[in-house]
Amino acid sequence: MVINRKIQTLDEFTIQQLRNFPKATGELSNLLRDIGLAAKRVNVEVNKAGLVDILGDYGSTNVQGEEVKKLDVFANDQFMGVLRHGISCAGIGSEELEDVVIFDDEISNQSKYVCLFDPLDGSSNIDVNVSIGTIFSIYRRVSEVGKPATKEDFLQPGNKQVAAGYVIYGSSTMLVYATKRGVNGFTLDPSIGEFTLSNPDMKCPDLGKIYSVNHGNFFQYDKRVQDYIDVCQRKNKTNGGPYTQRYIGSMVSDVHRNLVKGGIFMYPGTTDKPNGKLRLMYECNPFAFIVEKAGGVATDGKQRILDIQPNAIHQRTPFFIGSKGMMDELESILKS
Secondary structure, three states: OOOOOOOOEHHHHHHHHHHOOOOOOOHHHHHHHHHHHHHHHHHHHHHHEOOEOOOOEEEEEOOOOOEEEHHHHHHHHHHHHHHHHOOOOOEEEEOOOOOOEEOOOOOHHHOOEEEEEEEEEOHHHHHHOOOEEEEEEEEEOOOOEOEOOOHHHOOOOHHHEEEEEEEEEOOOEEEEEEEOOEEEEEEEEOOOOEEEEEEOOOOOOOOOOEEEOOHHHHHHOOHHHHHHHHHHHHOOOOOOOOOEEOOOOOHHHHHHHHHHHOEEEEEOOOOOOOOOOOEHHHHHHHHHHHHHHOOOEEEOOOOEHHHOOOOOOOOEOOEEEEOHHHHHHHHHHHOO
16 A cells, blocks of 8 residues: 555644744644544534434524524534643633633643634534534633633734634535644545645635625615625626625635635624624634735724724624735725
8 A cells, every 4th residue: 555645634734843843842733633633523423414413403592692503512512622621721712602611720720822712603504504614713821821711811812813723514624724824724534534734825815706795784784885895796807797796604614715716705794783793702813813824804894803902702893804905995995
């Protein structure tokens, strides 16, 4: 049997990165591998949805007032369990939990990092077999290592992230994560049960042909947002046509597509929800970090997402993210 050594697993990749930093402790690499393990467990259940009793509503609502799906609960339990029993995380914050959870034990208190995550983004699509995903964000603690983490460790602006990423459970399962060194994508190889490097050094194209927005809310958007959508529909580009709308309703899928192919994703505030619907800490900040490291731009329509100082774990914000050229065009209209 010939072994293809050009294929590099997530574990091998993170170990190789460590070699470039002789003083690195490997703690961040361990945390990323723990997240990969939890993602593989969730992937197994996502692929069995419909065969086992894991579809449908759990019968409760989360802190956001949203119906909780059974897979939401399973995914949350998996990520929380893996990180709690690992050695590289001092605490977590989750969309499904009202407050942060501090892992107050001797080993966890020695960790330098805390993690926030949306365990299953797009869960309203679970029952109809549409791609869903996990989003995560990693911060270095500001509290004293050796003692329990504090809420202040989590309430840091997005520009303090040391890593962020997402997992997309689709036709193939991918884990994409970013550090200050760049963005890399790994596809799960089911034959060996490992994430393998498939998209090294990902870059977001400066321009794209796709805009993603919920047109059902068009008349609740600010007039300037409506004007930009009108530009998207009427714009004559070098290819002779307007932009194409693609909106899945699962942000992981929409932003991933635009990251790869170029495009813009918008979730503006509305007259009913002027602060938007998406959560800053574990949805917008991670994606803003990833897309910026790939060369794109992310704002709330007024300022850079990563510069917002949060005041609550479940804080919401309007969100615009995508290719730099398209974001520049949007911002020129929003400022007009």
